[in-house]
Amino acid sequence: MALVVGLNNKWGQVPPLGKFLDPYNGFWANSENQNIGFEESPSISGLNETVSIYYDSILVPHVYANNDHDLYMAQGYVTAQNRLWQMEFQTHASGGRVSEIIGKDALDFDRYQRRNGLLYGAEKAVKLMAEDPTIGPILNAYTEGINQYIASLEYKDLPIEYKLLDYKPEKWTNLKSGLLLKYMANDLAGGDSDAENTHLLKMLGKERFDFLFPDRYKDFDPVIPKSREWNFEAETVERPDSVEFPLVFPDDKAPQPDPQNGSNNWTVHGSKTSTGKPMLANDPHLSLNLPSIWYVMHLNSPSVNVYGSTLPGALGVIIGFNDSISWGVTNATRDVRDWYHINFRNEDKKEYYYNGKWLKTQKVIQEFKIRGEENYFDTIYYTHHGPIVYDESFRSENSKTNFALRWTAHDPSNEQLTFHLLNRAKNYNDYETALTHYDCPAQNFAYADVHGNIALWINGKFPLRWEEQGKFIMDGSRADMDWAGFIPREHNAYMKNPEQGYLSSANQIPVDSTYPYYHYDRGFEHYRNRRLNQKLETLQNITIEDMMRLQNDNFSLLASDILPSILDSLNRNIMSEPQKIAFDALSNWNFMADQDAIAPTYFEILWDDLYRNLWDEFYGLNTKVRRPELPVTVEILKGHPGEKYIDIQKTDKKESITDLYQMSFKSAVDSVENWKSANEKELTWSNFKNTTVQHLARLAPFSTDNIQIGGNRHILNATSGRHGPSWRMVVSLEQPIKAYGVYPGGQSGNPGSYYYDNLIEPWSNGEYYELENKANASDLNNIIFTQTLTPEVK
Amino acid sequence: MKFIIRTIIIVVAAHFSLLYFPWWSMAICAFFAGAIIGGKNLSTFFSGFVGLGFLWLIQAFIIHNDSSGILSNKIAELFGLSDGIYMVVISGIIAALVGGFSTLSGFRFRRMFSRNKSRGLYR
Numbered sequence: 001m002a003l004v005v006g007l008n009n010k011w012g013q014v015p016p017l018g019k020f021l022d023p024y025n026g027f028w029a030n031s032e033n034q035n036i037g038f039e040e041s042p043s044i045s046g047l048n049e050t051v052s053i054y055y056d057s058i059l060v061p062h063v064y065a066n067n068d069h070d071l072y073m074a075q076g077y078v079t080a081q082n083r084l085w086q087m088e089f090q091t092h093a094s095g096g097r098v099s100e101i102i103g104k105d106a107l108d109f110d111r112y113q114r115r116n117g118l119l120y121g122a123e124k125a126v127k128l129m130a131e132d133p134t135i136g137p138i139l140n141a142y143t144e145g146i147n148q149y150i151a152s153l154e155y156k157d158l159p160i161e162y163k164l165l166d167y168k169p170e171k172w173t174n175l176k177s178g179l180l181l182k183y184m185a186n187d188l189a190g191g192d193s194d195a196e197n198t199h200l201l202k203m204l205g206k207e208r209f210d211f212l213f214p215d216r217y218k219d220f221d222p223v224i225p226k227s228r229e230w231n232f233e234a235e236t237v238e239r240p241d242s243v244e245f246p247l248v249f250p251d252d253k254a255p256q257p258d259p260q261n262g263s264n265n266w267t268v269h270g271s272k273t274s275t276g277k278p279m280l281a282n283d284p285h286l287s288l289n290l291p292s293i294w295y296v297m298h299l300n301s302p303s304v305n306v307y308g309s310t311l312p313g314a315l316g317v318i319i320g321f322n323d324s325i326s327w328g329v330t331n332a333t334r335d336v337r338d339w340y341h342i343n344f345r346n347e348d349k350k351e352y353y354y355n356g357k358w359l360k361t362q363k364v365i366q367e368f369k370i371r372g373e374e375n376y377f378d379t380i381y382y383t384h385h386g387p388i389v390y391d392e393s394f395r396s397e398n399s400k401t402n403f404a405l406r407w408t409a410h411d412p413s414n415e416q417l418t419f420h421l422l423n424r425a426k427n428y429n430d431y432e433t434a435l436t437h438y439d440c441p442a443q444n445f446a447y448a449d450v451h452g453n454i455a456l457w458i459n460g461k462f463p464l465r466w467e468e469q470g471k472f473i474m475d476g477s478r479a480d481m482d483w484a485g486f487i488p489r490e491h492n493a494y495m496k497n498p499e500q501g502y503l504s505s506a507n508q509i510p511v512d513s514t515y516p517y518y519h520y521d522r523g524f525e526h527y528r529n530r531r532l533n534q535k536l537e538t539l540q541n542i543t544i545e546d547m548m549r550l551q552n553d554n555f556s557l558l559a560s561d562i563l564p565s566i567l568d569s570l571n572r573n574i575m576s577e578p579q580k581i582a583f584d585a586l587s588n589w590n591f592m593a594d595q596d597a598i599a600p601t602y603f604e605i606l607w608d609d610l611y612r613n614l615w616d617e618f619y620g621l622n623t624k625v626r627r628p629e630l631p632v633t634v635e636i637l638k639g640h641p642g643e644k645y646i647d648i649q650k651t652d653k654k655e656s657i658t659d660l661y662q663m664s665f666k667s668a669v670d671s672v673e674n675w676k677s678a679n680e681k682e683l684t685w686s687n688f689k690n691t692t693v694q695h696l697a698r699l700a701p702f703s704t705d706n707i708q709i710g711g712n713r714h715i716l717n718a719t720s721g722r723h724g725p726s727w728r729m730v731v732s733l734e735q736p737i738k739a740y741g742v743y744p745g746g747q748s749g750n751p752g753s754y755y756y757d758n759l760i761e762p763w764s765n766g767e768y769y770e771l772e773n774k775a776n777a778s779d780l781n782n783i784i785f786t787q788t789l790t791p792e793v794k
Numbered sequence: 795m796k797f798i799i800r801t802i803i804i805v806v807a808a809h810f811s812l813l814y815f816p817w818w819s820m821a822i823c824a825f826f827a828g829a830i831i832g833g834k835n836l837s838t839f840f841s842g843f844v845g846l847g848f849l850w851l852i853q854a855f856i857i858h859n860d861s862s863g864i865l866s867n868k869i870a871e872l873f874g875l876s877d878g879i880y881m882v883v884i885s886g887i888i889a890a891l892v893g894g895f896s897t898l899s900g901f902r903f904r905r906m907f908s909r910n911k912s913r914g915l916y917r
Contacts, residue, residue, distance in 0.1 A: 003895055004821050007888065018892060020815035021885040022852035027869055028885070031861035155816065160865070164872075701871035752865030 008168040019611045020163055027163055030752040034498040035652060036785045038081060044148050045792035046074055046141075050190060053789065057782040058769055059747035059755045064777050069354045071301040072315055074789055076145025076570040077209055077294055082174070083749040084150070085313040086291040088169055090695055091176040091313060094118050094183035099370040101165055105206070107368060111378050112254040114366045116390040117410050122178035124412040130174060135315070137418050139174050142315050144416035160751060180313030184210035185409040187286070187631040190443035192257040192337040193522040194248050196626040198472045202247045203625070213598035215520060216509055217631035221530050223332075223444055223505040224493045226512045232491055235514035238544055239466040240458050240480040245471060246341045248401050250390035253624055260713055260723045261286055262525060263330035263549070265446040266504035266532060266538060267454040269497065271732045278448035278733045281326025282319055283725035285718045287381030288693040290757060293744025294727045298773050299423070307739065309727045314420045321739055322773065324426045325449040326731040332458045333521045336409075337468075338483070342387045342402040349381050352402075355479040359384065384478060386410050387752075404476055406483065408461050413439035428496065435459045444505035450733045457494035457501040458510045459671060462487045465518045487517050502536040504529065516526040526631045527557040527714035544740065548732045552766040553716040559603050560591040562634050566606070569658040570665055583671045593717075595686035595710040601675075604712070605686070606668035613660050616648055631712070647659075675739035685710060691719055692761060693744050695751070702751040707744075709764035730768065782791035797841055800831045804845035818891070820846055821896040828900025835898065842897030847890025854885040890914065 004524035007018030019336040020026045036055065048262050050075040054062040061078050069455055080087065098106035124295035129135045151168050162168060201209050213242055258372070263284040263741045270276045286293055294309040299317065299760015316580070319328050344361075345351040351358040362382040383387045390396040396403070414437055421434035433445050438445075442460020448451070463483040467721030474481040476691065493511045495503055506529035510519060535550060550790045564587060572583050584604045612619065614637070615627045618779055628636075636643050640659055657661075672683065683688040695702035711717030719723050729741040748755035762769070774780050804827045808820035824842040832842075858866045858878050866878025875881070 003892060004818050007892065008818060017888055018817050021850070021852055021854075021888050022812065023857055023885060026885075027865065028854055028857045031857050031865040033864045035861075218818070321880035371822055592892040699872065701868035751868055752861065754864065 009736070010693070015164050019155070020727050025154075027155045027160055027752075030160045030163070032750060032753040034491070034754045036684065038785065038787050039152070040786070041788040041790055042077075042148075042152065043790050043792040044073065044077065044145070045793040046144050047789055049791065051430060051789040052777060053078060053452075053787040054552075054777055054783045055367075055785040055787070056780065057784055058759065059769075059784075060296050060298065062774070062777065062780055063300060065301045068138055068301050068303055069791075071139045071299055071304070072143040073145035073148075073689055075297065075299060075310070075315065076142040076308075077149045077170070077789060078297070078787075079310070079312045080146040080149040081514055082747060083291055083295055084146075084169055086749050087146070087172075087312045088176075089161070089198055090183055091179040093177040094122070094186070095176075096366075099169060099368055101371060103371045104373055106368060107376060109255075109415075110368055111394060112389075114185065114378065115380055115387060116254070117191070117389075117405065118179065118182040118406065119406075120387060121185070121410045122175060124410070125181060126174050126178035127155065127412070128412040128414050129178065129416055132414055132417060134420060135414060138315060138420075139177060139416070141262075142177065143172050143174050149766070159749060160436060163166050164699075165697075170324075177313055177315070182310060184407060186310065187257050188331045188443075189336050191259060191522075192335055192339075193342050193626055194337070194339045194470065194473050195253055196624055197522070198247060198249055199623045199625045201245065201472055209507065211520075212628045212632060214613060216513065217524070217526055218635060219530070220509050220512075220526065221526075221533055223456065223508060223511050223529075224495050224515075225498060225500060225503075227500075228493070228495055228499070229640055230514060232514055235464060235485070235488060235490060237464050237466045237484040239468075240478075243468070244475070244751045245477050246340050247686070248398040248473065249399065249623070250401060250403055251398050252395045254389075254395065254664050258287060258723060259523060259718065260718070261331060262333065262507035262718070263446065264504070264506045264532060264716060264718070265330045266326040266502060266527060266536060267328075267446045267448045267456065268536065268542050269454050269501040270452050272501040272540060272542050273732075274543045275732060276736050277450065278452060278454050279542060279544070279547055279553055280321075280326045280328055280446055280448040280454075280731045280733070281729065282330070282446065283551050283718075283728045285321070285724055286330065287720055288691070288724055288744055290693050290695050290745055290751075291532040291749035292726065293741055294743055294745070296741065296747065296771075298745070298771075300773070300775065304424050305775055306771055308729065309741070309743070315416050316423045317623060318419055319727065320423075321731045322423060322425070323433060323737065323775070324399065324451075325422075325447065326733060326737065326739070327422055327425075327431065327448075328446045328729065329443040330347060330446075330505045331507055331525055331584045331589040332444045332460055332505075332510060334442055334460075334510065335470055335520045335522065336440065336463065337405060337407045338463075339473045340383070340404045340406065340481065341473055342383060342385075342388060342404050342476040344402065349598075352383055353477045353553075354384070354756050355477065359745050361388075381478065385482070397641070403473065408440040411461070413437075413461070415439065425609045426450060431455070432457070433617045444510075446503060446505065448731070448733050449709060450735050450737065452733075454498055454503055455494065456505060458492055458505075460492070461492075461544060462492070462517070462519070463755040465520075468520075469518065483731070491517065500537070504536060505531050506532055522626070523629045525714070526629070528716050528718065531555055531557045531716055533674050542664075544730055544732055544738065548728075548740070548768060550716060550728070550764065551725065551728050552711075554593045554710040554712075555604070556600070556712065556715050557592050558607075558714050559589070559593075562589070563589070563605075565638060566661045566665070569661045576669075578673055579598060579666070579669050582665070582672065586659075593685055593712045593715055596684045597710070598683055598685065600685040600710075600712065601672060601683060601688040602668050605671045606664045609667045610660055610664040613648055613655075613663060614645055616650070617645055634685075655656060672729045681706075689721055691724065691764075692722055693757070694722060704757050704760055707760060707764050725763075728763070728768065729771075739771040739773075742768045796831055796833045797837045798825050799900045800833065800841040800897070801845040803827050803831070804841055804868070805849050806907050808846055808893075810908065814893065818851075820901055824893050824896035825903070826915075827899035829904040830905065833901065835901065837854050838901040839894045839898045841891030844893075845867075846893025847886050850889035851882060851886030852881040864904035
């Protein structure tokens with residue numbers, strides 16, 4: 001008896017063994033391999049008519065419904081059938097509920113999620129979506145579809161992660177869809193450097209700060225070509241006479257999203273393609289995870305015939321194409337988060353000082369369930385700016401300072417409507433209308449259609465700021481520090497059918513200095529975009545294969561910028577054998593970070609070491625600062641030999657740039673020799689880089705490591721160790737449209753399925769699958785499983 | 795003979811019960827088999843031990859084999875083991891222990907009951 005009870009319960013990290021090892025119901029039941037265990041004709045209550053779903057050879061579902069209600073119900077059902085654990089886990093993460101699953105280790109993370117306002121923003125967004133006559137009903141249908149699937153599950157059918165961690169899925173809600181959208185907003189627009197900048201301003205003074213952290217870099221190549229003229233009357237906002245940034249900071253900042261999160265997209269006019277019709281390419285760069293962030297679907301109803309990547313938990317297709325248009329997105333890198341220093345009247349925090357008056361705060365107590373422990377309660381105070389994220393109970397325990405966050409992700413918005421309309425867009429006007437509903441995270445929406453148009457809008461809700469507003473922590477008591485409003489949507493930068501015949505974006509600076517609105521970000525990308533535009537400028541008669549080659553392009557513009565001057569300062573005659581090998585490899589390198597090359601490894605270590613030595617003054621400080629971006633680093637190395645940072649503080653010697661180069665070269669060779677003796681693998685770039693697609697719960701056996709692929713940060717093929725192109729799509733706007741895609745994962749979320757990670761290898765080889773959005777199911781190729789959802793007979 | 799009959803009953807009953815009920819239902823099957831069919835301590839224990847042990851061992855092995863260990867190898871790695879076949883063995887051992895003790899418990903339950911009855915007669 002005790003044995004049975006014991007084997008039915010979780011012991012520490014060990015799942016309940018009896019339950020878990022049961023070959024009939026336990027983990028064994030999840031061993032699918034190439035079998036497809038879906039129910040063939042589940043009956044679904046609430047469905048109006050039969051929905052047919054055809055799974056092709058890579059398990060992409062082609063969903064055919066007779067009306068939109070049924071279509072989105074089926075999308076919910078099918079997505080849950082493949083990705084339920086991931087959907088719930090990501091929304092738990094967004095809503096600050098991970099402690100419920102893994103215990104108190106996640107409490108700090110969860111508290112930040114709530115304080116950062118993801119739940120707060122999601123609640124507002126869901127309210128707006130529910131009220132929308134278009135989105136409201138289909139969002140309900142989507143939620144219902146997921147819940148119908150969840151209701152059909154017994155222990156045996158649960159995704160493996162539930163069995164391992166011993167918990168059960170709860171009912172899906174519209175709020176969870178809202179949380180998923182905020183999860184993305186945080187991933188793409190949830191970082192800022194206001195506190196770091198403020199520290200640096202205090203440390204360096206304004207002049208040095210501006211030199212080391214300029215708003216725009218030399219040779220910048222903006223998203224919207226410099227040829228664009230701004231023929232509108234811009235709204236103005238005056239910089240207040242006496243701007244003084246309060247030099248106060250929280251003790252520490254919560255972890256920020258990966259600054260590498262970004263993407264490439266471009267679209268080429270028919271005048272430059274082999275078909276005479278436009279082409280479009282998009283590859284969003286995100287953390288490489290399993291199950292993949294994307295789930296690919298083809299959705300067909302009388303109102304829509306769209307194919308592309310979806311986000312499990314969100315309606316419709318996010319990046320894709322239909323019969324008339326194709327669109328793709330990259331992150332429109334721009335600061336949309338500002339911090340305000342708040343003074344409370346007294347300890348009860350009921351009032352704070354603003355504009356000569358005491359304003360009331362709103363107090364919200366958040367409850368956190370913690371697995372195996374008592375619940376935790378956190379009090380969050382809201383000001384008119386937004387929530388107080390940092391205060392004496394969270395990362396400001398010592399300084400006892402309070403900071404409120406103003407962030408566009410907190411405002412009610414209905415991004416789902418944009419995607420809904422894009423999925424159905426027939427022409428440029430439809431695309432333009434769709435974009436008007438989109439706020440955050442701001443994206444560069446590339447567009448191409450079968451009528452021959454190409455366009456790119458930098459689209460989102462951007463605060464109307466005076467020069468430098470929001471670059472530093474601001475005084476929360478001054479009304480003139482508040483945002484005056486937003487840049488009118490029609491003044492957002494865009495371009496349609498430019499003379500140059502192409503448009504592209506890769507997270508670089510959006511516009512040149514003639515754009516009449518202040519725009520700022522801490523770190524615009526500066527390499528991928530320039531490489532891309534150099535290629536697009538010269539290429540003619542572009543084919544689908546050219547587009548694919550560009551997505552897989554491994555050329556390192558950074559290395560080509562700086563490596564020659566490094567090599568010039570080295571003397572081969574006085575080198576050891578391993579140093580000579582390294583020197584020759586680097587000298588003969590074509591700057592392609594290919595998987596089998598060895599030079600990229602030397603360069604990677606050399607560059608990291610050089611960067612650390614140059615900016616050693618910025619490491620190991622008690623305060624949180626950031627270090628200058630790469631373009632400034634390169635500029636100083638090449639053109640400012642007298643710069644005082646070149647000296648390494650901890651040595652007595654006064655180093656020159658040549659000294660730094662020689663030290664870094666030596667250290668790179670030593671590191672490589674160490675790596676060689678510690679690893680059995682051959683020294684190649686991919687072995688050293690060890691690209692890994694990691695399971696969301698960081699379970700190594702459910703992850704794939706040492707993927708043989710080239711590329712790196714700041715390279716078009718942006719595949720680094722844990723980060724890279726999470727979906728690659730190339731579309732040719734012929735009639736009918738031809739499209740190709742691949743992603744580093746698989747359609748199934750089940751680690752016991754062949755379809756869990758079967759696309760990783762083709763992805764790493766630069767291979768693509770043809771994506772066919774046939775209007776008639778009978779024209780589909782390679783169907784391996786058919787599922788029919790039937791309305792429940794009452 | 796009783797051993798063989800009891801073992802077969804346990805295997806068949808547990809197999810069908812596991813198709814519809816949670817894993818511990820097999821312990822109930824074993825318990826009743828131990829209680830209904832008499833015998834000796836050792837013989838009843840081993841009926842459950844061998845019956846359920848082999849049932850899980852064989853079922854797990856079939857899945858391991860049919861799926862080329864796609865999941866069992868990964869789970870084994872999570873448990874710090876090198877090959878999914880060890881998960882087959884562990885599954886078998888767990889079921890064997892549960893089976894053995896359940897059948898024995900059923901048998902002891904029956905004996906407790908019959909001893910009480912006989913004690914009553916002699917008093």
